[in-house]
Amino acid sequence: MGFKLVFLFSCLVAAVSAQTYRVCVSTAVSSSTCQSISRDDSQVTCQRVESRVDCALKLAAGQADLGYFSEEETLLLSQQQPNDNRVLATVRDESKLDPYAFETVAVVPANHTRGLDGLSGGVYCHPGLDESDLRWSPRVLKNLEQLAARTDRCPEANTAGKTAEELEVETLSKYFSSGCRPGAWSNNVTVDADLKSRYPSLCSRCGPDSGCSRYTIDMGVSIANVRNENRHIQALECLRTNANASSAVAYVAWQHVVEYFTIRNPQDSPSFAVLCPNGTLASLTTAVLSNTISPCAFIRQPWGAIVANTNNAAALLTSLKTWWPAGSSPATGWQSTLFSVVTGGSSSARVVFQDSPISLLNYTSAIRTISNIDSTASCMPARRWCTISTLEQTKCNWVRVSAHTLGVQPSIACQQRNSVLECLNDIKDDRADFISAPSNYGYLARQHYKLTPVKLVQNSPDDASRVAAFVKESAVISSNVTRYENLRGKNACFPESGGLAYMSFVRVGQERGVLSSSECDYAAAVGEFFGGACAPGAIDASHALSESSSFNSSVLCSSCRTSVNINGNNSTCAWDYTNMYFGNNGTLACLNDPNNDVAFLNTRSMATHLTSLGLQATQFRALCRNNSLAATTGISIDDNCLLAYVVDAEIVTRRNDPQYNSLNTLLDSLDTYFGYNAASGNQLINLEIFSPFNENKNLLFKDSTIGLTEASLSSSHEPARNYIELFRHLQACTGTAPPIAGLANRSFYSIVTLLTMAIMTRFVIY
Known part of the structure; x- marks a missing residue:
């Protein structure tokens, strides 16, 4: 029996000594650095995180063991995770070892x-x-x-x-x-x-x-x-x-x-x-x-701190004291690399250990406290951010408290709904204030929900939305479809009614003179030009393209087909995937239908969609914005052939909202403190608002967002300027420009602009 006890004790000691700890490192840390941390007898491996806020979430979930947090981040965590993790040490400078930063x-x-x-x-x-x-x-x-x-x-x-x-x-x-x-x-x-x-x-x-x-x-x-x-x-x-x-x-x-x-x-x-x-x-x-x-x-400001998850805090504190006995870098070995990664790489950094692990709340409350966000006085009403999922709501709450911790004004409130359209409706009815909506909803936001952009996102060139028109090569040969005029009476395919591709065709149709520039009913304009179409959602109230239209929009659904044939009827106008022709992939399937002739769609992932449908790129040819056919078949076209090259999202709010300017500057502040304007490691609070959050993508903003810009033709971002230009005609029809005092929805200015645009269209060279 004694031998067994000794054996079990030996196994237990071996298991403890073999404990491997996961330290949070940013995605910018090189693989070679992580390999150096894990060398020799190291008990540490890298746990890559998008931001230090992500690290805090992983610590609390037991998915990481150790991380460093800045001064302001300790204050944030004392509010968001007051008792979830433990402070092991503070990180100071050898020239300033004072109690406070x-x-x-x-x-x-x-x-x-x-x-x-x-x-x-x-x-x-x-x-x-x-x-x-x-x-x-x-x-x-x-x-x-x-x-x-x-x-x-x-x-x-x-x-x-x-x-x-x-x-x-x-x-x-x-x-x-x-x-x-x-x-x-x-x-x-x-x-x-x-x-x-x-x-x-x-x-x-x-x-x-x-x-x-x-x-x-x-x-x-x-x-x-x-x-x-x-x-x-x-x-x-x-x-x-x-x-x-x-x-x-x-x-x-x-x-x-x-x-x-x-x-x-x-x-x-x-x-x-x-x-x-x-x-x-x-x-x-x-x-x-x-x-x-x-x-x-x-x-008085608390120092930035080394924090561990609660379960391993005591053991890690002992280990850190062993690895860094003087509170400084040991100069060589994996312990030195770990010290550099955790403390930020400064040669003058000094670690001051706690006597025992302490909660974030207890650590900060003795030095500095932040007032509760809901009881803090403010001159401006909070701006209500509409979210569409539990994950988005969680990220929004972290952004909200982070902004409050830094003192950004006005404050933010987060409220969850089930979809983008529900949010647009709530914003219209003054139950919410803003959302970053995909640019595909640009027309509906302006026309149906009476909203206006307060900011546009910026995208990298590869991530901006590119819309193109493709005709069947067989139609080019048999029906001589070589210009936009030749599409009259043909059947068209769109990913969604009123979407980005739909609006891109309307704009080009007006430029080419095949659609009237004095027509503000875009359902009638498109429906009367084509012989038939599939524009999913065309007859749905949420996609209404005109409030006073007497036009029968069912023609815009005549080419749609359901994915499930019920009682011999396979027609549909649903704007979801029960409609075989909904979305970009569906638009290509629609074009492959022998009865249809042209498709307007976003070119992103087009090659993948063609492969999934068993189609060849050589079956199609682009019809360019300048009214010429692409020289060859295929889907590889240059930007000059595109119908639109625009941003993929915009932030919308109510027209004539008295807090429009307040929201505008709030968004500038969020971009400044939590966007890519701040170097990742040097942010006061390292929360990347445009990046994945806790490994979940496209929350609050699409991951393709790299910043924000003004919703103006003077923007320095080309896709943003193009996007505003895309909606100029609609703006002239409805007066959906950002708020201007005394400007009614169908103002004199809007009417004059509309007439001017109609006249100018006559001088476009075909």
Whole structure:
């Protein structure tokens, strides 16, 4: 029996020592790095993740064991996963091993009175909203002004047509007499420029020719170990030179206060004090300035942390202490590679271990807390994001709390529906505010649901939507179908009624003069031109192409066929896969029907669809937008032959919504903080809004999205400009442009534009 116990104990020890831990690494980490981590006697392997938020989800699900999270991410996780995982250590810098990543303080003249209220009418010196040195979030950057000027409380403000940034700056300009608040006031460049032109007092202390983008004040001589170009040092100099004003304040990091008053201007320290949140003053004595911790702070920031899933936390803490006994890189071996991957590759990184694993909530709450999103005051109403699945709702909630953690305004609310069309209807009826909808719904969103784009997505060239027209080679030979005029009376195939391909034909038909440019009923325009068609959904109320049309749209379903023959009747107009000819694959099947002649469809995956249908590319020839046939048969055509080269999605909201501008700038902020504008590893919160989420694709945005752009012909993104151009005629018919004060749906401008377009069409060269 004794031998058996010894044997079992030995097996148990061996099993424990053989434990393999999965460390989260980004998809950008090379395979060779992961191989180095797993070399020799390593107990660690790579677990690739799309983002650090994905890592948190995998830790909680037991699919990963270890990961690093930034300062702001620890605050996010304390809200989203307060007790799911455990903090093992913090990651600091060898030059700054203080208890906090930073402390924000308000420095005022030593004779300041009346606490925060005493700042009213004074000079405001700020390091800048674009200051990235200490990784301050918008919430941190604006904390003092929110507490002093109450920029989050504006009960009497008229928010219609305004942005959160405008209300904020308007309040600040009334509270402070002057100041320097450099950097971007809005992530929308147009709004930013407008605000700075209207509220110049908040730029007046930045110095000559600053453009409110930086300080240009005279900083005097350079002092060793103090950088004159540091924005916090410049803000303190702004305070010093304006100390004789009725009141003045610099909102800066404590570490730079110490630098400024101990190295650069020690003689001035008796003239200034730290203003505490409770209104008291703390003099800048030698003892105070020699302390790495401020006497009082508005915000103290927790360090970024190494976090483990709860089950393996204790064992991992022991292992990490063994692998990195000094809290630094051991210089060689897999342990060194692991250290570099976990801590971000900085040679000055230092790991400070916890005595024992601690929950995220307990770790952050002792240092800094974020107010509950549902009880936080705001001038702007939350924008309601419509989601269409449980997975989307989950991702939306993470985006919502991430944005709240950073202090992005307005806030976001997430509400789930069952489909894109349900969301479009809810937005129309003011039960939701926006959704990123596939561009295939562009016509329905505008015509049927009375919506308008607030942003368009940007796609890489390979991911943009390409629409083309293909005719049977047999029709080219037997019926001489070589131009759009030759299609009159023929049978056509579309993936869906009112979809992108349908709209592309309407636009080209108007250009070529085969469809009337004065006709706003697109069902009648297409139905009267072709002898028959399959445009799935044409007779469904949700796809109505005109509210007042008397046209019998059934002709647009005459070529459709059901996948299930019921009682000898195989006709259908369903806009799902019970209709054999629904969607791109179905459109090719429709074209293969001997009775049909031409198909309009997205060229994506066309070769795959042909193979699945047993068809050959040589059976078809493209009919180009310029009214010529492609030189050869096949589906490989250049972009000049396309009917449309456009974005694959757009973000839509209600026409004339008074919060349109607020939503527009919110989306710019989401793009800035969670899009590809920020380097993946350097985001304050590494949540990739355009990427897969927890290995699930196309949630909130298609994975093909690389950014957002204005819904304007002036967009720098060609597919976006093309998409707006595609709907210009519809916009002229219905007035679906973004909100313009006083512009009715069928405005005089729209009518004139429609007539002008009709006249211009006559001069198109065929």
